[in-house]
Amino acid sequence: MEKVICLGIEATAEKLGIGILDSEGNILANRTKHQPLKGGIHPREAAQHHAENLRPLLDLALQDAGLAMGDIELIAFSRGPGMGPCLRVAAVAARTLSLKHGIPLVGVNHCIGHIEIGRLKTEAKDPLTLYVSGGNTQVIAFEGGRYRVFGETLDIAIGNCIDQFARNLDLGAPGGPVVERLARKGSYVPLPYTVKGMDLSFSGLLTAATGAARTEGNRIEDVCFSLQETAFAMITEVTERALAHTEKEEVLMAGGVAVNSRLQEMVRTMARERGAGFFVPPGDVLGDNGAMIAWTGILMHRSGITHRLEETRVEQRYRTDQVEVTWR
Amino acid sequence: MRLIGRGAEANLYLEGEEVVKERIPKNYRVPELDRMLRTTRTRREARLLSAARRAGVPTPVVYDVDNPGTTLRMAHVPGPQVKKEIDSMGSKERKNLFRRIGELAGRLHRAHIIHGDLTTSNMIHSGKRIFFIDFGLGEISEAVEAKGTDLLVFKKSLRSTHHEHEDECLEAFMEGYREAYPGAGPVLERLAEIEKRGRYFVR
Numbered sequence: 001m002e003k004v005i006c007l008g009i010e011a012t013a014e015k016l017g018i019g020i021l022d023s024e025g026n027i028l029a030n031r032t033k034h035q036p037l038k039g040g041i042h043p044r045e046a047a048q049h050h051a052e053n054l055r056p057l058l059d060l061a062l063q064d065a066g067l068a069m070g071d072i073e074l075i076a077f078s079r080g081p082g083m084g085p086c087l088r089v090a091a092v093a094a095r096t097l098s099l100k101h102g103i104p105l106v107g108v109n110h111c112i113g114h115i116e117i118g119r120l121k122t123e124a125k126d127p128l129t130l131y132v133s134g135g136n137t138q139v140i141a142f143e144g145g146r147y148r149v150f151g152e153t154l155d156i157a158i159g160n161c162i163d164q165f166a167r168n169l170d171l172g173a174p175g176g177p178v179v180e181r182l183a184r185k186g187s188y189v190p191l192p193y194t195v196k197g198m199d200l201s202f203s204g205l206l207t208a209a210t211g212a213a214r215t216e217g218n219r220i221e222d223v224c225f226s227l228q229e230t231a232f233a234m235i236t237e238v239t240e241r242a243l244a245h246t247e248k249e250e251v252l253m254a255g256g257v258a259v260n261s262r263l264q265e266m267v268r269t270m271a272r273e274r275g276a277g278f279f280v281p282p283g284d285v286l287g288d289n290g291a292m293i294a295w296t297g298i299l300m301h302r303s304g305i306t307h308r309l310e311e312t313r314v315e316q317r318y319r320t321d322q323v324e325v326t327w328r
Numbered sequence: 329m330r331l332i333g334r335g336a337e338a339n340l341y342l343e344g345e346e347v348v349k350e351r352i353p354k355n356y357r358v359p360e361l362d363r364m365l366r367t368t369r370t371r372r373e374a375r376l377l378s379a380a381r382r383a384g385v386p387t388p389v390v391y392d393v394d395n396p397g398t399t400l401r402m403a404h405v406p407g408p409q410v411k412k413e414i415d416s417m418g419s420k421e422r423k424n425l426f427r428r429i430g431e432l433a434g435r436l437h438r439a440h441i442i443h444g445d446l447t448t449s450n451m452i453h454s455g456k457r458i459f460f461i462d463f464g465l466g467e468i469s470e471a472v473e474a475k476g477t478d479l480l481v482f483k484k485s486l487r488s489t490h491h492e493h494e495d496e497c498l499e500a501f502m503e504g505y506r507e508a509y510p511g512a513g514p515v516l517e518r519l520a521e522i523e524k525r526g527r528y529f530v531r
Contacts, residue, residue, distance in 0.1 A: 197481035
């Protein structure tokens with residue numbers, strides 16, 4: 001098979017990513033830069049950040065790879081799901097580069113990008129994927145030609161829940177690592193546990209945890225501990241349900257929240273007890289990154305997909321199961 | 329006692345004509361949370377199985393809940409899970425089946441019983457009847473929101489598990505549901521609202 005070099009552009013939220021991969025799966029460059037976080041993510045400000053940093057980041061990535069724009073043979077970008085203004089920055093950049101240099105273009109589903117880079121960088125073959133991040137919480141498996149969503153959040157994402165909790169209590173941003181650190185010195189207090197079939201809800205938990213932390217006499221460490229224990233037990237439970245339901249034999253973790261060591265420990269324990277394989281990709285491809293978009297672009301292109309300009313409109317609510325998987 | 333099934337949260341044993349459902353401890357979660365979930369779900373399940381039968385929905389007869397409440401003893405209902413039958417059925421037969429499932433779900437909601445995990449894995453086709461099982465995530469609630477969410481769980485399980493027949497099955501289900509439950513209108517409106525509230529939805 002002919003070797004193809006692909007440039008991937010990722011900009012769905014606060015992080016901008018540029019990745020360059022060849023069709024053998026070698027990561028030649030994988031640069032990310034994120035908007036400094038004070039409070040939550042402001043979509044327009046994040047987009048502004050991405051627009052200002054895209055060109056310099058692209059130059060750095062090309063430099064890392066030892067390539068020039070003329071060496072790029074395929075351009076892939078995140079079409080969604082994500083924040084509209086951010087998505088449009090990546091889309092406009094991808095279209096412009098494609099037109100200017102005459103390079104074919106592929107629009108990638110961001111969630112599928114996480115799965116495919118995980119399959120590339122771990123031994124997982126046909127995993128149930130637990131995708132947990134600031135904006136997404138999904139349990140996904142390949143079934144009947146598509147990545148189907150077996151469980152997902154019905155309201156806010158797990159990362160959003162923890163970040164918002166940390167913001168409510170002025171613990172600092174990003175909230176995930178702070179809450180994880182405080183939780184190490186905590187013990188359990190009851191918080192609401194909400195699982196609906198294989199779906200989850202975090203908004204009630206967020207309200208209750210915020211209230212508990214503001215209640216005099218409660219230790220913040222205990223609330224952090226219990227927030228993590230409750231939310232992660234919910235996530236692990238629906239993952240186990242989906243594992244039993246789909247009869248898959250591997251669990252793959254993906255997304256920024258997957259770096260949390262307590263969550264990893266819980267899912268690993270569950271997988272071991274069920275006799276399933278457990279996989280976590282390396283840190284540089286776990287959170288949002290350009291390499292995952294480039295790699296998925298290569299897979300799609302190899303199966304015959306190229307998008308015309310009019311097919312590259314961004315989709316803020318792009319569903320994982322909307323995409324027909326032609327490359328598996 | 330013979331192990332006949334290992335679900336995500338419980339082991340099922342067959343003892344004569346009885347099924348013993350034991351919610352097993354999970355080492356991944358803190359012991360306090362683990363005990364609380366296992367006991368509340370087992371007790372709730374026992375209560376809801378009986379309530380559902382009184383509402384006209386076939387469920388296994390409950391014989392006993394142990395103390396402290398992690399093991400349930402009930403009648404054995406022989407037959408396949410509905411999930412396993414769907415793909416081998418003809419279209420007409422499948423529609424009839426989902427119409428009946430819709431009716432049963434309607435009866436539950438009319439009695440304010442929320443199942444909590446409405447999927448075709450939790451329905452057993454035994455003789456001519458369809459039994460509903462696994463009420464551990466359920467509750468008693470009059471809230472339109474709870475009923476709408478209950479339907480959403482079912483709808484999404486069709487999408488992920490029976491995608492080839494999703495539309496046909498859902499349509500038949502809704503027909504039966506509306507017929508059995510006079511309060512269906514507001515619940516279906518809420519269902520649409522809950523879907524739109526979600527992180528992801530098409531159109």
